[in-house]
Amino acid sequence: MARKFFVGGNWKCNGTSEEVQKIVSTLNDGKIESPEAVEVVVSPPFVFLPLVKSSLRPDFHVAAQNCWVKKGGAFTGEISAEMLVNLGIPWVIIGHSERRLLLNESNEFVGDKVAYALSKGLKVIACVGETLEQRESGSTLEVVAAQTKAIAAALPFSDPRIGLHGPLDQLSDTVGNRTSGKDKVDAPEGSWTCDKCNNLNYPFRNMCNRKGCGSEKPSSSSK
Template sequence: MAPRKFFVGGNWKCNGAGDDVKKIVTVLNDAEAPRAPSVKVVVSPPFVFLQQVKGLLRPDFAVAAQNCWVRKGDAFTGEISAEMLVNLQVPWVILGHSERRALLSDQMISLSGKFPRKIVHNLTFVADKVAYALSQGLKVIACIGETLEQREAGTTMEVVAAQTKAIAEKVSDWTNVMLAYESVWAIGTGKVASPAQAEEVHDGLRKWLNTNVTPAVAESIRIIYGGSVNGANCKELAAQPDLDGFLVGGASLKPEFVDIVKSATVKSSSA
């Protein structure tokens, strides 16, 4: 089987204005970054900037939306449908990001006692989003991950397995699915999972997929890491065998994002 292609995603979150967008894109366009087939680079600006970024960005980089609705558009104020993204020729979408799970109704699961009905619904809701986006031809970066409390309780693998299981129950073809493991306790905090901690979860996820989906999916699917990735720690993280790239937050707005993209060479040099 061919090696998994390294992936670096830049999640701009709710950041940017006209001039900021142009500056960020200019840095990316001018960068001497590894090109295909070494690495796939996808940046995810806010919805209002998708067309602008898509029009300005170098052709070997792509764009992603930060979310989309769970079904065809209708009376859902403020939502963006998968069909709209397809119409804009936006190929990728991020779904189930921890900030949406925790802050915007898709809450992180709790393993203390039985699943509350609302939390189970939210697991299914994210999985339904993934399935619908795939049905419309989008490629999905599906986020999973544990909070600090869950890590300290020793339930990390139970949490990420439950989140992945919800997706697996809705998806039969994993060709256009990527898992993004987020150590939620590291997002925006400056903390970061150690390379060993990140590899442990990525390896555990691949073993779960091997047992519960298929060995072929476990071998081929890209599992990327998110959680305060920056130019200083990216190479050591990238060297981990089951880590296939990054979903980068704050650093994707800075010139060091190019250094993170270049960390793909760690994989190619060890191949």
Template sequence: MGRKFFVGGNWKCNGTTEEVKKIVGTLNEAKVPGEDVVEVVVSPPYVFLPFVKSLLRSDFHVAAQNSWVRKGGAYTGEISAEMLVNLDIPWVILGHSERRQLLNETNEFVGDKVAYALSLGRKVIACIGETLEQREAGTTLDVVSEQTKAIADKVSNWDNVVLAYEPVWAIGTGKVASPAQAQEVHAALRKWVHDNVGAEVAASLRIIYGGSVNGGNSKELASQPDIDGFLVGGASLKPEFVDIINSATVKN
């Protein structure tokens, strides 16, 4: 059984009620492959999660952009995984580079967050990736392996994990890792999982790419054997997100 293509849309800190209605309207009208070919998940800001869930077509799902590392309580401004359970939000994005860099989330902290969300039955898009300085220093594989190890140290069942490789230097910059560069890292990550977690997990784990993916480059990236989909930032707010979803057909 092949790995089902996965396309996530991270809306980040964007949107008004009217803008959200427009984005969802475009998605609801889109002609895309069925759920047997591609899994589509969109991640609006927290305040819009129930609204988007109520409007969105039933074959697309929603994700939170973050959740707290343990049970809720006196953590002002945080959202707990228990709340996601209560609102029936199936997915959550954890370890995004913006949270690692801007909010100083460590590899170990991200690993704990992933484990806690999974323990409450949430599905996790776990993000990893290197900075430009790290790539230029030739430490890309060391960095992403360490980030993955911190997750692997806390996770025993990978069935509900999608690993998102997002080179930090390519997020929102317009720079994109070439298909060959992206494939090289994806293949190395799969080998790391094979050697350190197990062959079965390595074969089934979806490793998706993020970093200035758009309607123009998605098909070429999708054609790479170890790229199982995308986590899309800015382009997920635009009609071209539909083209990115449709790039799943190159796997067939």
């Protein structure tokens, strides 16, 4: 089975209605492979969610940038998962670095938010990753493991509607394209090297993650 690529764009706290309409127009004119090969998700600010959803091409999807940890109520300024479902928004970003760092969202709080959003039928882009300071101190794997374990601990089962996004200051789809110095993140135990293209893949991948390769994981593989 061919791997489906995921392309996401977080617009953060930016834009006017005129600027958003221009971006949507550009996206609508874009050329991509079939929806079976790639999934595109954009995440505008909350106030623009209905505008983007109503005008964006149907094979692209919309994500909210956050949602609350429980059902709505006396939580001024928050958006509930139920509200997003009511608007027909299929995706939500949870645990973004800016919320972790600026608003002090803990690993456990992020895990609870992920679990609640999934329980209401949303698909989740869960953000994990280390800061530059944590990377330079050599604590990358410890930090990312703690964040990931907190999310896993909050879930009653493994859910295919969750995808991980990170690290905080530099993103990479595979472990293999960070090569040296401060940008290098050591591969987790069990990672495997593709025999065909020499790409380094995470342990949970059964097929090579490099575009155009798709080779199967060797029956016995090591880092």
